[in-house]
Amino acid sequence: MSRFPENFLWGGATSAAQIEGGRCEDGKGLSHLDYVYYRGPKIPCNFMMSGDYARAKAEEDSLNFPNRRGIDFYHRYKEDIALLAEMGFKSFRMSISWTRLFPTGLEDKPDPKGVEFYHNVFRELHKYGIEPLVTMIHYELPIVFVEKYEGWVSPEVVPYCVKYFKFLIDEYKDEVTYWLTFNEINMVTAVPWLGGGILLDKYCTIPRGFRPFAKMPEDMERAWNYTSHQALHHQFIASAMIVRYAHDTAPQCKIGNMFNLHHLYPETPSPADAYRAHEETEYNMFFCDVMAKGYYPKWMLSYYKKHNIEIKWYDNYEEILANGKVDFISLSYYLSSIVTADPDRQERIGNFIRMLKNPYLETSDFGWQIDPTALRISLNELRDRFNLPIYIVENGLGAFEKPDEEGKIHDDYRISYLRSHIKAIGEAIEDGVDVIGYTPWGCIDLVSCSLVSMSKRYGFIYVDADDEGNGTYDRSRKDSFYWYKKVIASNGEDLD
Numbered sequence: 054m055s056r057f058p059e060n061f062l063w064g065g066a067t068s069a070a071q072i073e074g075g076r077c078e079d080g081k082g083l084s085h086l087d088y089v090y091y092r093g094p095k096i097p098c099n100f101m102m103s104g105d106y107a108r109a110k111a112e113e114d115s116l117n118f119p120n121r122r123g124i125d126f127y128h129r130y131k132e133d134i135a136l137l138a139e140m141g142f143k144s145f146r147m148s149i150s151w152t153r154l155f156p157t158g159l160e161d162k163p164d165p166k167g168v169e170f171y172h173n174v175f176r177e178l179h180k181y182g183i184e185p186l187v188t189m190i191h192y193e194l195p196i197v198f199v200e201k202y203e204g205w206v207s208p209e210v211v212p213y214c215v216k217y218f219k220f221l222i223d224e225y226k227d228e229v230t231y232w233l234t235f236n237e238i239n240m241v242t243a244v245p246w247l248g249g250g251i252l253l254d255k256y257c258t259i260p261r262g263f264r265p266f267a268k269m270p271e272d273m274e275r276a277w278n279y280t281s282h283q284a285l286h287h288q289f290i291a292s293a294m295i296v297r298y299a300h301d302t303a304p305q306c307k308i309g310n311m312f313n314l315h316h317l318y319p320e321t322p323s324p325a326d327a328y329r330a331h332e333e334t335e336y337n338m339f340f341c342d343v344m345a346k347g348y349y350p351k352w353m354l355s356y357y358k359k360h361n362i363e364i365k366w367y368d369n370y371e372e373i374l375a376n377g378k379v380d381f382i383s384l385s386y387y388l389s390s391i392v393t394a395d396p397d398r399q400e401r402i403g404n405f406i407r408m409l410k411n412p413y414l415e416t417s418d419f420g421w422q423i424d425p426t427a428l429r430i431s432l433n434e435l436r437d438r439f440n441l442p443i444y445i446v447e448n449g450l451g452a453f454e455k456p457d458e459e460g461k462i463h464d465d466y467r468i469s470y471l472r473s474h475i476k477a478i479g480e481a482i483e484d485g486v487d488v489i490g491y492t493p494w495g496c497i498d499l500v501s502c503s504l505v506s507m508s509k510r511y512g513f514i515y516v517d518a519d520d521e522g523n524g525t526y527d528r529s530r531k532d533s534f535y536w537y538k539k540v541i542a543s544n545g546e547d548l549d
């Protein structure tokens with residue numbers, strides 16, 4: 054008998070910006086991710102400042118914008134969904150592109166072609182019995198909010214966003230049960246441009262040659278803290294408003310939060326290291342606290358005081374948050390890290406996360422530390438803290454891959470990563486955690502978020518496209534495709 058519940062939602066995850074392409078087709082507008090340009094196979098691109106943005110606009114014809122191409126899901130969704138169905142998917146995580154429905158974000162009425170596109174996708178999924186899991190915003194902000202406002206720092210974005218969210222619920226509530234409001238809501242504080250469309254140098258001077266995650270001068274740190282937490286506050290508000298709206302108008306819908314789970318160990322048994330790990334863990338959980346408990350924890354208010362972060366609170370925010378608590382917790386999980394109390398030895402690499410090398414763990418091609426046990430521990434902690442169902446909506450291994458002479462990809466490293474994580478999830482379920490689904494990231498190869506490249510691949514399905522957009526875009530099955538099919542067919546029992 055399987056440890057996984059009978060209706061467990063096995064599937065895979067994607068986002069609109071990373072798969073759709075069809076950049077300006079059928080009236081689609083541009084979002085801030087459409088201006089992120091490729092800089093090399095291992096260079097993070099999502100720390101945009103005003104200069105980068107100006108360059109993206111001035112050199113629009115010559116720079117390389119992979120998000121504008123995606124993997125051409127816009128035209129190939131039928132073929133892609135048929136492949137997912139062949140693996141036995143029960144669930145497919147995708148996002149809706151705000152600018153495909155409301156090209157500038159300011160319109161009163163959506164574009165009918167965009168509306169129809171998502172109906173078509175949902176129809177196709179349901180044809181195979183696949184449940185859509187829809188992220189309302191996966192790192193996409195119509196560009197007008199960067200140009201005319203200050204990204205999510207501006208409260209003016211809230212009503213436009215809520216209008217878009219309400220439209221989604223009204224239009225698609227009979228086709229979509231599971232919704233997530235903001236992808237990895239905590240990323241706005243880690244990468245302000247990516248999560249909030251914030252150009253930080255509008256608020257402070259950025260030292261020449263500043264590297265992401267390097268130590269910041271004081272005024273920059275202040276600007277970073279203020280803008281990102283103010284933007285986060287507005288996202289919490291928009292999210293709570295739509296949860297409340299859905300509860301009132303579409304009670305069949307279930308709305309989750311979505312955060313990047315960051316499991317931390319102290320580097321040594323010293324109380325100082327243990328306290329740092331505790332602090333960082335509380336910080337990571339804070340993003341769920343607000344959305345699941347409906348209020349800012351007291352310690353966070355002290356944190357704001359300590360760091361001189363003066364949030365301009367949205368009118369009636371306490372009531373709005375209290376009335377908009379999510380129905381389930383969802384998370385992405387890729388790696389764990391260790392922390393030290395020594396400020397000079399803290400580093401940040403990997404998925405935008407501060408971390409030190411853990412000698413007990415292996416790493417991926419990209420230095421991400423592989424740790425399924427941390428997932429099991431965190432799932433137990435989340436159960437104790439929130440007592441809500443948990444949907445694991447991202448997990449996986451990014452790797453460089455090229456087909457062999459026979460055109461095959463033997464991705465045993467991916468199978469091994471996923472096997473160990475599925476095993477850990479099964480164990481957490483035995484521990485009493487209510488995990489309802491698992492959608493590994495990038496089930497079909499897609500554009501990497503941090504590197505904006507095709508060469509970092511996560512898929513069960515290979516897409517023949519390179520970082521410059523060359524290739525046939527044809528799809529083919531990797532070894533993991535057949536393996537995951539067996540896993541799903543045995544409801545997580547056959548992991549060999």
Ligand code: BG6
Binds near residue numbers: 237451500502509
């Ligand atoms: C998550 C994001 O942070 O990690 C995805 O929600 C992203 O959009 C994924 O693609 C993997 O990160 P990357 O940088 O390897 O694509």
